[in-house]
Amino acid sequence: MEDKHLCPSRQGPNSARYRLIVEHFFAREQCMMTSKTADELSAIAIRRSMSSKCTAGIIIIGDEITKGKVADTNSHYVAQKLYSLGVDVRKISVIPDEVDVIAEEVALFSKKFTHVVTAGGIGPTHDDITYQAIAHGLQERLILLPDLVALIKSHFKITVPDYDPLNPPTFPWDVETTSFDPALKMALVPASSRLHHANGVSVFPMVQVNNVYIMPGIPQYLKRCCRHLEILARNPDYAFLTNEIYVQTDEVRLAPILNAAVKQFGAHVSFGSYPVIGHSYYRTKLTMESTNQARLDAAYQYLSSELPADSIVSYDPMAIERAAEAIQDIIGGKGAHHHELQVPVSNAYQVTTISFIFYFLFFFPLLPFLSGLPSFSFLCLLSLYRVVRGC
Template sequence: MASRASEPPPGRSVTAGIIIVGDEILKGHTQDTNTYFLCRTLRSLGVQVCRVSVVPDEVATIAAEVTSFSSRFTHVLTAGGIGPTHDDVTFEAVAQAFGDELKPHPELEAAIRGLGGEGWEKLSRVPSSARLHYGTDPRTGRPFRFPLVSVRNVYLFPGIPELLRRVLEGLKGLFQNTAVQFHLRELYVAADEASIAPILAEAQAHFGRRLGLGSYPDWGSNYYQVKLTLDSEEEGPLEECLAYLTARLPQGSLVPYVPNAVEQASEAVYKLTESGRGQTLGATLSPRNAGLLEAPCRSRRR
């Protein structure tokens, strides 16, 4: 069954569990970047990620985790274990979790033929109750030639980070929760974490469940010692807590630190060149100068 769009269940609270599949993660052969991207993106869509699990390429283990997660969370997203080789067993495991059979899907068979996919026939065999979701590639604006497969509330993403990102960006509508928007404020404090701990405890007790207050020391920064995060579904409590902390933290300890300053500056420049006010600036940006602005971004992607 094919699907172009789907609405999350009604109600404010939409939750997710993430299952990362791969021996290479557990053995330390590959660094997991998918978890960070999935958590950050889902949060921006109003979805609260409640649990992340990393499991080996074992059918029974994956199936047990899928069964557990699917009964506890609104959405379950798996990443990895999809491909043509012997250790790509996620489709089989999800089929086992829901008592399905693995069957060739005509649309997937056609898609693989269209891609000239000799050796990829294994990807056409999916759980019998699977649904197919055709998103739009954010880079090209064209529909994906190969769909995302889901079974009930479980969505089976590829493990290759670049592919996973493009698929999720093209299918955000599957997970968007318009009833909730999470708001975040970040503060940078030039003070020892232990010295401000009582103030943070008082602030959390004062605001209770209206917001979450996180404290993260950074021993490698020359600008600050502690990063504070204020997280809430409403703007009001964040502004109130910001004022509360500003009045109580050691005078002068709040640092006007801007993370990723070079990247943000280059983005701001290009936004300005696209506006009417930035025409003069845009004319002065030679290809060489433009390359200088982009260089930090390229180096971070490597």
């Protein structure tokens, strides 16, 4: 079982050091999020003052996922986000819209992991039961939370007769919700819920219960909620460092070399081997991960030296995104391996630039003539004449 208490975000306030840290970060955090409690501020402060490993579990909720009607992209996005924040995702669970199943899974994850993220089941319809199930699993009552009620009244233009925000009603987790206004149902949350607002990003806040962050299933809305994780879940002194090697060799031939690397570096470096079919550049991707840069570099150097030199492929998975930068580096002669390409790439770049200018100056103004708009073309040519004359 994972020890959720190891993570800085699970620690309580500690002496004068805590107060100084809170004062230091309060202004910045208040600008980013609102409605923070003292407990949240202490979590932020202590998390930045200490370093240790944090774990997480992700629960994807919805019959549409378990029945294959909708493809789950949320777990991939949340896992990437948490990984980038230094949080080790230990388990991803996909479960149906069933109260007991959700309750059991949330209760287990909440005890086992530092952070829990749920996605789905918090809308206004009959099958949106996540709030109720979490209340059941964490043994809480439900409450019509005043801040949420106010937001929903304003956004959906509804009235809530006899509602007293100073004395909001509570209900057992299994209350029959069909009698509620559908919009108001979204304000019925576990009694200990805390809200995290993101002004200018989303109208509705993310709900947190203990260490459980409850997010919508709609991917666009979930991505907005994930911004809160950058404050609530970030472990700033614990980063995952990675490197990759791409090879034109199958896993059978790689296995002995990879096994030797695991034996030598496996205590501090995690290795992965991922074959692909039909790729134009490589057959297998080897990955290395560590929290120590020196050990990661040592493992990389070992594999690079042990693998057949002619099998290693110089492959950049972000080549298209970095194309413009790479071309400028070659033209500028940066990098020893770019010298032989500098002249041909520079010549090709000049030809492409001249061709584009020719097209823009001579062919583009003629397009309106071809499409039967001579007056527009005349204006284009007149504008071009003024530009040239001004030069």
